[in-house]
Amino acid sequence: MKPRQKRFVYIIVAIVALGAAVGLVLYALKNNVSLYFTPTQIYNKEAPQGRNFRIGGLVEPGSVKRQSDGVTVHFSITDNSRSLPVIYKGILPDLFKEGKGVVAQGKIEADNLFHAEEVLAKHDENYMPPEAKDALDKAAKTKSDAASAVAAPATGK
């Protein structure tokens, strides 16, 4: 082999070996690299007990309740299979909405509530004008209406 072919092979081998090593390290660190735990993971006791961690999911629709003092908010974070009640005192980000993504940092106290110190909004990667969003929502609604209209007579019989 010519020296330059040798160097080429060395570099390819080095990149492959390094890639594999980094891959294994990242695989081992899997849980540490993730920013938050899902409600299901917390239910399965995978989250750290008695110290701060982050929880992420969707704000459960219909769960947001503000206390009369104006700054304390109760809501639930859900991943559509488990949900966890959260209490937070402070200003919520503008994008905080029912059914939308949220990441909260804090810990579970003795009252089984997640006491959040910080609440961040997580938005999705879809960008569209409001009219297109309305049209999509309408289409989804008529579809679900149609589905329930079809389902209703079936259950009626």
Place this chain on the structure above:
Amino acid sequence: MAINWFKYSAPSTFYWLAGKLAPWFAWPSAVLFAVGLYIGFFVAPTDAQQSEAYRIIFLHVPASIMSMFIYLVMACYAAVGLIFNTRLSSMMASALAPTGALFAFISLWTGALWGKPMWGTWWVWDARLTSELILLFLYFGFIALHASIDDPRRADRASALLAIIGSVNVPIIYFSVKWWNTLHQGSTVKFTGTSMHAAMQQAMFTVLVACWFYAIAVALARVRSIILERERNTQWVAELPEARS
């Protein structure tokens, strides 16, 4: 017509070629920036979720794509320089590094400015943001390592190794939002298409092409000064009209 490509791997001929090519990338870049930003700020509709604040995406996404892409190009040049012992490839790698670092910085900076009003925080140590920060540090490391070794050929080899090793970070940045839970949203631009309104897409891709042209123009201009600096003791540099005056 057969073109002898190896002719342009000599710094003396490439110096001339780069000088001829650079303006052909610089001017279209300026025009495309103007067009892309005009579409982005005046033509593209507001976003249903984030209203006007999303418009920083027209800088953020092209800068992020460029920061990753330039790193890979730089690593390829560095590898070619290492394998074939060509001086020009290593010079191209050095010429690309500051532009890549600039784009990585713009990506982090616009991301922070976007994160504060939308997420509620300037910075969070999630996988996407952290790996992009590491990319910026890799650029700094490449530049610093190259500058710290006096012999340019040794500097080329040492920094080439760093560039090649660092390239494993690029796929990590790209797939970070897929592999782990992050606050950063998923990719809008995927291999299968984008999840974006047409006018927004036009603005983003126009700015991306503008950034691309800008990077090429700046790299060509920078490689010319690197060639001059490194070849300053040669006959052909002494004979240049700009050197004689």
